[in-house]
Amino acid sequence: MFIVRSNLAKFEYDIHSLIKAFYPEKEVKILTPGSVVKNMTLLSENPAMRLDFCGGKVVFKTYLPDEHTYEWEYDGSTYDSVDYKNAFKRFLYKALSEETGTTLPWGNLTGIRPTKIAMSMLEQGKDEKEISDLLQKEHFVSGEKINLSIDIAKREKELLQTLHYENGYSLYIGIPFCPTTCLYCSFTSFPIRVWKERVADYLSALEKEMDYAAEAYKNKVLDTIYIGGGTPTSLSAPELERLLTKVKSSFNLSGLQEFTVEAGRADSITGEKLEVLKKYGVTRISVNPQTMKDETLKLIGRQHTVSQVVDAFHIARECGFDNINMDMILGLPNENEEDVMHTIEAVEELAPDSLTVHSLAIKRAAAMQGWVAENGITSLHNTEEMIRIAADGARRMSMFPYYLYRQKNMAGNFENVGYARAGKYGIYNILIMEEKQTIIALGAGTITKKVTRRTMEDGSENVLIRRCDNVKEVAGYIERIDEMIERKRKLLEEA
Numbered sequence: 001m002f003i004v005r006s007n008l009a010k011f012e013y014d015i016h017s018l019i020k021a022f023y024p025e026k027e028v029k030i031l032t033p034g035s036v037v038k039n040m041t042l043l044s045e046n047p048a049m050r051l052d053f054c055g056g057k058v059v060f061k062t063y064l065p066d067e068h069t070y071e072w073e074y075d076g077s078t079y080d081s082v083d084y085k086n087a088f089k090r091f092l093y094k095a096l097s098e099e100t101g102t103t104l105p106w107g108n109l110t111g112i113r114p115t116k117i118a119m120s121m122l123e124q125g126k127d128e129k130e131i132s133d134l135l136q137k138e139h140f141v142s143g144e145k146i147n148l149s150i151d152i153a154k155r156e157k158e159l160l161q162t163l164h165y166e167n168g169y170s171l172y173i174g175i176p177f178c179p180t181t182c183l184y185c186s187f188t189s190f191p192i193r194v195w196k197e198r199v200a201d202y203l204s205a206l207e208k209e210m211d212y213a214a215e216a217y218k219n220k221v222l223d224t225i226y227i228g229g230g231t232p233t234s235l236s237a238p239e240l241e242r243l244l245t246k247v248k249s250s251f252n253l254s255g256l257q258e259f260t261v262e263a264g265r266a267d268s269i270t271g272e273k274l275e276v277l278k279k280y281g282v283t284r285i286s287v288n289p290q291t292m293k294d295e296t297l298k299l300i301g302r303q304h305t306v307s308q309v310v311d312a313f314h315i316a317r318e319c320g321f322d323n324i325n326m327d328m329i330l331g332l333p334n335e336n337e338e339d340v341m342h343t344i345e346a347v348e349e350l351a352p353d354s355l356t357v358h359s360l361a362i363k364r365a366a367a368m369q370g371w372v373a374e375n376g377i378t379s380l381h382n383t384e385e386m387i388r389i390a391a392d393g394a395r396r397m398s399m400f401p402y403y404l405y406r407q408k409n410m411a412g413n414f415e416n417v418g419y420a421r422a423g424k425y426g427i428y429n430i431l432i433m434e435e436k437q438t439i440i441a442l443g444a445g446t447i448t449k450k451v452t453r454r455t456m457e458d459g460s461e462n463v464l465i466r467r468c469d470n471v472k473e474v475a476g477y478i479e480r481i482d483e484m485i486e487r488k489r490k491l492l493e494e495a
């Protein structure tokens with residue numbers, strides 16, 4: 001673990017994110033004067049780094065193990081200004097880059113939506129050169145990632161043109177069950193076999209939430225629906241039919257542009273279930289291999305085989321689905337460039353309509369290290385070459401990158417990119433990333449986001465994003481459904 005002492009609490013999050021980006025395999029603990037420390041022994045440990053803020057001056061020292069000192073002085077405004085924060089992040093990035101002898105593909109951008117900058121600059125009428133200059137000079141983003149950001153932002157802008165930002169909304173429904181839990185899972189997911197007996201109660205609670213949402217937004221246009229989780233197809237065919245009957249009877253689907261259901265795990269997909277999805281107007285599904293290597297699938301706890309993925313894909317085509325996404329993950333345990341090449345070639349043979357390329361996100365480094373030791377894993381890394389192999393594969397399938405996001409602690413500090421053939425884009429995926437439209441989210445562990453636009457006195461537009469969440473636990477969600485609806489009512493009725 002890296003202990004980092006700072007005499008100022010203000011930039012704790014930024015300091016943590018940047019140091020973690022340079023040292024992804026380390027747990028990083030920032031100690032500031034206000035830190036609440038449960039493990040008191042940490043207080044007596046020698047720090048790996050130290051930051052001292054004194055007026056406009058910052059002294060950054062590293063002890064790894066030799067002592068190095070980096071100094072910076074800012075003349076002008078206070079810690080509260082955005083300028084100060086941005087300048088401080090540039091200083092810290094440069095110091096860490098010198099310390100490690102490396103640069104990061106996304107420079108000092110540590111947030112999860114790097115395309116947001118390019119998107120908002122395009123909307124302000126800025127040209128590509130201005131966007132590129134800002135990303136390079138202010139944030140040290142690599143040329144390749146700058147091009148990717150601009151390319152995606154332009155495509156997103158075009159795709160969102162047909163949406164009803166003001167008078168429209170999207171709907172997310174979470175089904176928090178999966179056949180088994182994947183070892184890297186960071187979603188709300190519980191094994192279906194444990195919760196089988198409560199699925200009916202869960203659906204009843206969801207139906208109550210649907211009634212409320214449909215009534216609250218009855219005068220708005222429903223643009224997209226996404227049923228995710230978890231794995232919605234963990235439900236049986238009759239349970240799926242019950243869910244989709246309710247969606248159809250509650251909401252006005254006449255303006256719907258996209259209806260996605262994440263079928264996801266091949267071990268949950270049957271022809272009978274896919275027929276139900278088709279019958280109720282689902283337009284887009286996912287069949288996710290993650291890798292086309294059986295050994296890895298076993299290692300990561302997915303408990304299905306490559307041949308099950310291939311079969312599920314063919315069944316989906318036979319059912320008439322003409323918009324099928326496949327997900328793959330780079331940086332999986334014991335996988336190298338050759339394995340990624342094998343996966344992308346096997347995916348190409350199936351010819352899906354879109355491909356989402358994830359970089360493995362390691363939520364807790366300590367837990368992951370335990371897993372690595374227990375399973376005899378010899379490699380766990382993502383490389384630029386793997387990213388390139390996947391991007392080349394997408395290009396060969398005539399797909400374009402159309403959305404991008406990052407998660408904390410991603411292998412190689414890279415990104416997740418969605419590719420699709422023209423006309424097969426997942427609009428909901430862009431909406432969730434760019435926060436352009438209200439998304440009402442129903443089900444355990446989901447978060448509703450309300451987007452409000454206001455025109456300010458100077459004519460500029462102010463976008464306000466407010467959230468409310470549902471409890472993650474299935475039993476808690478069922479028992480406290482009235483409270484979940486009340487939370488939503490408060491948010492949606494707020495001016």
Ligand code: SF4
Nearest residue numbers: 178181182185189230
């Ligand atoms: S399929 Fe997805 S949601 Fe389900 S356990 Fe695996 S990673 Fe989690």
